[in-house]
Amino acid sequence: MACRQQYLLLLQLTPLIWLALAAAAAAASGAKSDCPQSCGNNVSIPFPFGIGDECHIGEPWFNLSCNDSFNPAKPFWGDLEILNISLQGQLTFSSPVAKDCYNRSGETEGYDVSIELDDDAPFTLSSTRTIFAAIGCDSQAYIYPFIDRNDATGCLSTCQGMGMVENKSCSGIGCCQASIPSGVKNLVMRVRSFYNHSKVLDFNPCSYAFLIDKDHFEFSVDDLSVNTRYERDEPVQVVLDWTIANQTCETARRDAKTFACKSENSLCNDTDHGYRCYCRGGYRGNPYLNGGDGCVGMISTNAMKMSTVAEKKYVKTQMEVITASAALTNLWHI
Numbered sequence: 001m002a003c004r005q006q007y008l009l010l011l012q013l014t015p016l017i018w019l020a021l022a023a024a025a026a027a028a029s030g031a032k033s034d035c036p037q038s039c040g041n042n043v044s045i046p047f048p049f050g051i052g053d054e055c056h057i058g059e060p061w062f063n064l065s066c067n068d069s070f071n072p073a074k075p076f077w078g079d080l081e082i083l084n085i086s087l088q089g090q091l092t093f094s095s096p097v098a099k100d101c102y103n104r105s106g107e108t109e110g111y112d113v114s115i116e117l118d119d120d121a122p123f124t125l126s127s128t129r130t131i132f133a134a135i136g137c138d139s140q141a142y143i144y145p146f147i148d149r150n151d152a153t154g155c156l157s158t159c160q161g162m163g164m165v166e167n168k169s170c171s172g173i174g175c176c177q178a179s180i181p182s183g184v185k186n187l188v189m190r191v192r193s194f195y196n197h198s199k200v201l202d203f204n205p206c207s208y209a210f211l212i213d214k215d216h217f218e219f220s221v222d223d224l225s226v227n228t229r230y231e232r233d234e235p236v237q238v239v240l241d242w243t244i245a246n247q248t249c250e251t252a253r254r255d256a257k258t259f260a261c262k263s264e265n266s267l268c269n270d271t272d273h274g275y276r277c278y279c280r281g282g283y284r285g286n287p288y289l290n291g292g293d294g295c296v297g298m299i300s301t302n303a304m305k306m307s308t309v310a311e312k313k314y315v316k317t318q319m320e321v322i323t324a325s326a327a328l329t330n331l332w333h334i
């Protein structure tokens with residue numbers, strides 16, 4: 001369906017732009033040929049990730065599954081639902097929210113949430129994109145590592161009334177946030193109250209705590225009241241950083257068979273948690289695949305640039321003609 005639409009779109013465009021789009025489309029798909037390009041209609045699955053045994057790179061943590069009992073189908077990594085994968089090394093997944101709720105009789109609902117990434121996988125929660133946030137007027141929220149519970153971090157949020165609470169302000173009144181350390185693979189999120197929400201029950205029955213993509217988080221005063229997205233247990237988006245293997249480029253390159261930067265036009269980049277591949281300047285596509293599926297030159301863009309230059313020249317020539325004729329006209333009048 002998606003393919004068909006794209007095809008129709010291409011037909012309506014001029015050949016020059018067609019070239020550019022064709023190159024972009026080849027670059028965007030990114031999956032191994034004969035492998036599913038996407039799961040559902042939203043999430044594309046670029047290699048080294050893949051659905052099915054022949055479609056992903058060797059290690060099992062690049063093996064995703066596509067569950068089509070959902071409509072549209074949804075991709076999963078273990079039991080984490082995948083929302084987006086970028087070849088620049090980010091993966092967005094869906095996470096539940098920890099909560100702690102009260103009514104006049106006491107606690108009504110509460111649970112902790114844990115996130116556990118495979119210990120051997122070179123994936124870590126993104127400390128640049130993901131923050132820890134808590135919402136509530138009687139709230140103490142923690143994250144601590146799965147193993148050593150002494151290493152907790154977190155934040156506190158309180159409010160006496162709604163008067164001081166402001167939209168978009170997450171600095172301890174109704175909402176608080178903390179950054180997470182880099183390199184974290186698994187943790188528990190927990191939120192508790194100081195007074196069972198007894199002093200704030202009229203306007204705030206629940207506390208929530210969650211990791212979230214900071215680009216997708218904006219606190220609203222309404223989040224404190226009832227029937228919020230958090231109360232309805234809607235999941236939030238969390239970003240992790242992935243690398244291809246916990247190795248340096250130099251070490252990885254020694255074994256040409258397993259070295260993942262397969263494209264002739266790819267380069268290797270070291271990060272704190274392993275290496276990644278990327279396309280060298282002027283090339284786009286998937287650095288983890290070779291040949292036409294890999295990094296390809298952006299010829300079409302150059303063609304477009306050339307035509308713009310040509311057009312400018314043409315305009316200039318025309319201007320000169322006009323100026324020349326204007327000068328001539330002036331001459332006439334003398």
Ligand SMILES: *[C@@H]1O[C@H](CO)[C@@H](O)[C@H](O)[C@H]1NC(C)=O
Nearest residue numbers: 040041042043071072073083
């Ligand atoms: C596709 O993604 C967009 C943006 O993330 C979302 O608003 C939309 O609901 C998604 N569509 C489907 C069918 O999942």
Ligand SMILES: *[C@@H]1O[C@H](CO)[C@@H](O)[C@H](O)[C@H]1NC(C)=O
Nearest residue numbers: 052053059060063064065066
């Ligand atoms: C990949 O995942 C699928 C579905 O979860 C599973 O059936 C298959 O055995 C896995 N393959 C590998 C190589 O881990």
Ligand SMILES: *[C@@H]1O[C@H](CO)[C@@H](O)[C@H](O)[C@H]1NC(C)=O
Nearest residue numbers: 065066067068069070076078
């Ligand atoms: C797909 O999701 C449904 C609903 O959550 C679940 O019951 C089923 O086991 C999943 N199928 C696979 C193959 O994981």
Ligand SMILES: *[C@@H]1O[C@H](CO)[C@@H](O)[C@H](O)[C@H]1NC(C)=O
Nearest residue numbers: 042043083084085086090092
């Ligand atoms: C997926 O991530 C890419 C790059 O980070 C972004 O451009 C794109 O909009 C995202 N797609 C969705 C559906 O969120």
Ligand SMILES: *[C@@H]1O[C@H](CO)[C@@H](O)[C@H](O)[C@H]1NC(C)=O
Nearest residue numbers: 102103104105106107108109
């Ligand atoms: C509080 O919630 C519990 C469980 O949901 C319910 O049984 C109880 O009646 C509620 N108490 C009040 C005062 O609303």
Ligand SMILES: *[C@@H]1O[C@H](CO)[C@@H](O)[C@H](O)[C@H]1NC(C)=O
Nearest residue numbers: 119120121122123124246273
């Ligand atoms: C990478 O390996 C080093 C040393 O073996 C280890 O300390 C580190 O935690 C690993 N990092 C990841 C992301 O697996």
Ligand SMILES: *[C@@H]1O[C@H](CO)[C@@H](O)[C@H](O)[C@H]1NC(C)=O
Nearest residue numbers: 105106107194195196197198
């Ligand atoms: C909170 O509730 C628990 C049990 O429901 C009770 O033991 C505790 O004393 C209460 N704390 C406060 C500060 O109200």
Ligand SMILES: *[C@@H]1O[C@H](CO)[C@@H](O)[C@H](O)[C@H]1NC(C)=O
Nearest residue numbers: 165166167168219220221222
């Ligand atoms: C805060 O934002 C919400 C929408 O998210 C809006 O309904 C509400 O009126 C705003 N409140 C204030 C005090 O600006």
Ligand SMILES: *[C@@H]1O[C@H](CO)[C@@H](O)[C@H](O)[C@H]1NC(C)=O
Nearest residue numbers: 088269270271272276277278
């Ligand atoms: C290489 O990795 C570093 C982080 O380790 C990043 O800042 C830089 O943008 C990367 N370069 C490329 C070309 O991806």
